Amino acid sequence: MAAGNVAEPAAPAFTHRGMPTLATRSPEWEPEVDARVARVGTRIWIVADVFFFAAWFFAFFYLRALNNNYDWLPAGTTHPTRGIGAVIVLLAIASAGLYWAGARTVLAQRVTARLFFWLALIAGILCFGVQIYEFRNLGFDPQQGGGYPSVFVGLKGVWLFQLTGAMLWLAAQIAQTRPMGDVIIRPKSAVIFGNFMVFLAAIALVAYLVLYFV
């Protein structure tokens, strides 16, 4: 193939299948640059996620206002238990708060930070578990129709999906708190992930207020 004017690179020092490889010194990959990039990128991602969740809240209020065929809340449908919803929110907030606290001590007190991260992960897993429990004990069946049941399982479902992703990343952060791990080398980038955790907790709170009280 005569194509591709990208000159052949020198053989990298290390290859790692499908992964970026270690190469020569390059200032554009310094931790400070990565921290700046992570800070800006995370903020943009959070705003994009606001739009994502806004569609679900729009669906809630739109269908509730229309109440087509009087089927917003079909006969016999009741709101799920507020107590369980509150537990989910509190666990999400606890997970975000613990991560936030841990990320701020990661350089000075690595062991403490690791402990905080573990506690955040446990809170997140518990949150996941309680949400699954709630799904199995809704008191209504979304397959029977109704605007509210549809929005409830949809909104809670996509939130749970994102929480799962966040927990996986949190687990990866714990793994990288070993000496010379990525979290230690790039602590500012690690702190920034806390913004997303806080965002997810905030969405959980707003969803709780909307889905259980409106």
Place this chain on the structure above:
Amino acid sequence: MATATMGSGGPALQASERQMVLPTNLLTGIVLAAAGYYVGVQIGNGLGFNDQLNTGVLLGYTFGTLLFLVGIGFANYPLARLFGWPIAPQSAGDEYRGAWRFLNLSLDHKVIGIQYLVAMLMAMFFGGIGAMLIRTNLLSPDQLVVPPDKYLVLVSMHSVMMIFVASAAIVGPFGNFFVPYMIGTNRMAFPRLEALSFWLVPPAIIILLAAPLFGGFPTGWTGYAPLSEQAGQGFDSYIVGFTLIGTALCVSGINMLTTVISLRAPGMTWTRLPIFVWGVFSASILGTFAAPILASALIMQGLDRSMNTSFFISSNGGSPYLWENLFWFFGHPEVYIFILPAFGIVMELIPHFARKPLWGYKTAVVGLLGVTLLSWFVWQHHLFVSGIAPALRPFYMLSTEMISIPTGIVFLVAFGTLWRAKISMTVPMLFCLGFLFNFLIGGLSGVFLSDVPSDVTLHGSYFSMAHFHFTIVGGEIFAIIAAIYYWFPKMTGRALNMTLGKIHFWWMMIAFNLAFMPLFAAGILDMPRRVSTYAPSLQSLNDWVSFWAYLLFASMLLFAVNVIWSWFFNAKVAPADPWHVRSIEWTLPTPLPRRNFERIPTFTSGPYDYGQPSPRPVADPGPEPAPA
């Protein structure tokens, strides 16, 4: 275990040579995708929902795509993090060499740009085949090629494929390739997201092409309920394919916005940013924030079709209008995702070939950002005939008309730059001028359609169809081709044949206008779009259109011959700067070195400072490093 030290001045990072269990490459990706599809279908069908087996197809496509990405190598980095392995936070080297790297996961923005270019051209070819079948069918007032019920499926396939192309055909190839050069950086902010934005595209195209195997989707590109609720499994291709494209738009936008905000070189101030970068930047704003709305709406569609929820089913408490609102809240910004980077290309190229500074640079930026802002406030004009509250119509009519003001600014800037210029009529410049002519017609007919009375009359007719083809084909596609002629030598090291290029331009310009201009008349004469039959009195008009449409397609084949011959069979390497322009990418050698800049440059002047007696160089490459 081999180890190395990375970084300068920072803590040492140990690297290991651990291998994943499976080799990650394209072949593994394809095998895993097939397995994932099978497993997904089995699981979905096993769930036992009363869903006409949609769950199986949806999960099959989803699992197939996820495992394809795993096979390509996207799971390696997160898994390495998860297992606590040492990781390298940089994308300095690809494992593969030569042509093979274009078929595998690469984190090099140049490789990704070329991957995008090839994929987009191929997708455009598939979409073009669909167009030819449509025009062949319309040679007769009655059905000719496909039966009426399949005609809408054909139109849907053509439209969705072309929407895929139009969404990514500028930011993908040219944005990824040239933005880092233009802002003076050696890296993208998130190379993995950049690569992911590309590798979501092939599964999306394949899933879309698979739709006819399941009966296709008779909804057009808008996917309106209740047609979508009634459609067979073919519509599941629409859901998953469009979700993948939306995800690609979003992650590409996050990467591009972060790169431009965070990684500009010293001296590359916001007011020196090349106007093409501004076009990509403003389109990325829209892609990043509009695509999540689409993703949410598509997930709702998926839930309706799999779990039997009722988001869009009126009789069960849902509403088709919910889809229309969510879709067009994404869909109208989407059309500006198409055109804003095209504006960027045209305004980038015109000063170079007019040898004049871009007239009203800051005004042009205001125009681009004005379109970006206003595009959020116009979506309900698509619902004029759907029965929105009459009180809302004047606002959306006004907001839609207002958007012609920043668009007009872009034209003002272009013509202000051309005014009294010594224009070089190169092939890229010809296509830019063609863009201005075509888009003017498309834009003016858009203003006409934004009025409620004319929209209500013409919405479902060929007038509307001619309008958006003048903006997308006559506008965006002309800009894309201008960009290919302009940047091809830098991207591939080979120059396109300019004699063939000039023939291509005139052939395409004439065929395009003679094919699409009569469709305004067809629309005024009440020919409905998306319908396979029409009044016999319109046959001559349609035969004329089909004839010129064939010639338009033939002109693209000539272009394809030029590209393939020049790229693969022309041994002559293109000169480093065949156009003699100021933009920084042309100051670099051809072929481009692996590392963009040996030293990060300091920008000292703008890229359009032509006509000055002793202009400063656009960038200072920086001092030579002191000997060790």
